[in-house]
Each structure stands twice: as C-alpha cells, then as structure tokens.
Amino acid sequence: MIIDTLKKNIRLQFLGLLSLAIFSFSANAGHHGMKKDIVDIAAGNPDFSTLVTAIKAAGLVDTLKSDGPFTVFAPTNEAFAKLPKGTLDKLLMPKNKDKLVAVLTHHVVASKVMAKDVVKLDSAKTVHGDMVMIKTSGGTVMIDNATVTSTDIKASNGVIHVIDTVLIPK
Template sequence: MFKTSLSIIALTAGTAAMAGENPMVGGAPMYADKNIVENAVNSEDHTTLVKLVKSAGLVETLSSEGPFTVFAPTNEAFTKLPKGTVEMVTQPENKEMLTQVLTCHVVSADAMSTAIKGMIDDDGGSHVVPTVGGCELDATYDGDTITLEDENGRTINVTIADVDQSNGVIHVVDGVILPKM
C-alpha cells in the first residue's frame, strides 16, 4: 500500500541522536522508542487525527516498521475544514476518501527537518515531496519554519518539527493536506 518512488532520503539513527530530546506534543512526552501510533494516542492535540486513523484502518500500517514521515494535523487544523467534514469522512462509504486524505500526510521515509531543508536548498528553494496518498507537496522554508503547499494551493506550516519515533518522524502541522480537488 505504501509503495511510491520518493526523492526524500532516509536518515540513519545517528540523526536521532543529533536531534536531542524529543519535544512534548499535546501535553505528552514523545518517546523515540515508541512508534507513531503509540505516541500520537497520548497527544491531546491529535485526538481527531487518531480517531480518523482508526476509522481508516491505518493503525497497523502506521505501527509497522516504516520508515514514515507523518505531517500530523492538530485538532485545531481539522476545525478549519468546512463544518461536518470530519463526520462525513468517517462514514463507511467514504473510507477510501479518508484513507487518501490521511496518506497524503505520509511519506515513506524518515525525513528530519534538516534533510528536508537540504533538499529544498538542493532544488533551489522549493522541493516537491510525493506522499503515499499520491499527493505532491511543495516544500519551502523561511528560517526554522517549513511550509508545505498542497495541490490546492493551501499553505500548511510545520509547527513542531522532528518528533523522533521508532518507525520514523512526526512533524506537527497547522493544516490538513487535501488531494487535488
């Protein structure tokens, strides 16, 4: 399900050691020896995302070895969607749509912010990031802030970068990435 050609380089475990201590996310410590799902379920800021991952049946996948980079929208990010959207995508008949939206937040590589910034620099200030869900994100940065633009021209900012996981990395984002509409 997660087969896609990517231009993002997988990083070694040495990068995690260089990154230092993991930040707190949603009031909970994030442990580098736990996987993406094990950590996300403890974040008060990601209850909507966790609910949607469960509805889409992606818990087992995102608990697997990976590596994955997940751009994880906060609960507040989901409130920016039109009213009723979250409820609509959790209906059984919309599971395929939900799965695509969620996998547009996942890259099958372990890409810390320094690697992403390096690829942006190598590409002259903008780097296309293909996702597992088939979306292409345009990544740029200004100072320490990485910005993603989805295929609809929506801007999503990384608000907490480099949350190291046993099977990849989470970057907390302030918006929901949507496939081209």
C-alpha cells in the same frame, strides 16, 4: 574445602551469567521496544485525538505501526477544526473510507525525513502518490498550505512533524 571452592565458583559463574543475561535483555529492550511508534505517540498526545480517530476509522493503525520508516505531517485537532463545517464528519463515515484514506496517506512520506533534510527539499511524494510542495522562508517551513509548527518528534518507525492545516489531495 575443594567442594566449597567449586560451589563458590559455580555460584559466581551463575551470578555472572545471570547479570549478563539481565543486562542484555534490558539493553535489547531499550533498543527495540521502549521507543513508541508513530501511532503510540499520536495516541499519547491529546492534540492528536482527531487524527487518531481518523487513523482508526481509515484502518491505518497497523500500517502506521509497521516498521516504516515514515514521515508523518500530523495535523492537530485545531487543524481539523479549520476544515469546512461537516467535512470531518463526512470523512469519518464508513461509506467515505476511501476518501479518508486518501486524505491521511497524503500526510505520509515513505521515508524518514528529519527537519534538517526537509529544508533542502522543494517537494516530497506522499504514500497517496501525490506530491506535496515544501517551501522554507525565514525559518518557517510550509507543506503545501500548512505551516510546520513542531519538528522531529522521533518514533521507532519514523518521525512526526506537526502541521496547522489538514492537507487535502488534489
């Protein structure tokens, strides 16, 4: 009888510890690994396929998968299509990698800036080192000559704001 009670208590303790371990793992996974980073979000959205191709060609995947935080003003495929004919093809050539890196890093701010914060700013310094001008008028936010069409796409390492025009550094 005593041995049966001990076995039952040991089993209950083991099950309790196992349950605690499973709960801790799932809570930890949900907090640290389940949210996608900026690159994963862009790669999972067909509207950003050109951007993802450019990020890969520029060798910026690891950078944009790092801890950040980053704010990315992400041009859509339509935004890239607005560039003068041949511009994108030239930028994607290996010999023009430095120019491509300059263009892409001109779309990134080295901090997490949510939409409610962007509207309070008139400029922001990009990772490229240049400033982008920010204007807000009647609910529309402009980053240089690009209109922000969607905001606050949260990533594990920052935030994405979608823009309709590719930003070109000066």
